[in-house]
Amino acid sequence: MADRFIDQDETQIYGPHTSKHIRTWLIGLVKQYDPALEYVANQIDASTAAVKVAIDAARAKDAERRKGTLGKAPLLKAAKKLLGQFSLHLAVHDQGAVDRKVFFTKDGTATSVGAAVQEVLLVVKHIATMLAEPKSPVRDAAHWKARFEATAKALAPMAAAVEDARVERRSLTPEVEAARQVWLKVYCSAKPLVESLLRQVGRVEQMSLVFHDLAVPAGAKVKAPPTDAPAAPLTR
Known part of the structure; x- marks a missing residue:
């Protein structure tokens, strides 16, 4: 089972988890894959940061509205x-x-x-x-x-x-969703590349270690990265 809906907050968990493990576990296994892996890891980081900027802007506006109301x-x-x-x-x-x-x-x-x-x-x-x-x-x-x-x-x-x-808060909400959609495109496009590499080294069953959403029950709300992942990089 896999997480069927990744919300904006979960992008901030799944994104860093995946880019980190692409760099620490996958790069270096098959050198021909390394440039593509580095590229997708950078893309994941950039799109994750863009979602955070949109979220922070929306929530800052909410806080400003609440503060203004309470102050008066x-x-x-x-x-x-x-x-x-x-x-x-x-x-x-x-x-x-x-x-x-x-x-x-x-x-x-x-x-x-x-x-x-x-x-x-x-x-x-x-x-x-x-x-x-x-x-x-x-x-x-x-x-x-x-x-x-x-x-x-x-x-x-x-x-x-x-x-x-x-x-203004309503106008920011589509910005959060647009950033999330870009993130999803980048995140999902990384999966076939990683799957191809893991098949090359005979470890395709370990996809969920790199993409944590694949290990999360559908409908679950993820609030923190997994703590039980192996520390050692994947090897042949």
């Missing part, structure tokens, strides 16, 4: 608090005087507002707009309108930063 968490918390306070303010009006769903459109409650900054900002801006209506039935509408407008202004940069990071 008090703003989001304050906005949610304002929504709760406004909901309580609506509750003191005479029954039927105010249609709560005009402000909290999902179910008339502040708890229906999502947790994401974009969701909160949308509701804050909507309430500010509704409070601007000349015949608003809400007591002290001007006061609440000013508070919601100020909150919307404060939240807007935070929402924009989160969205920018998300868009």
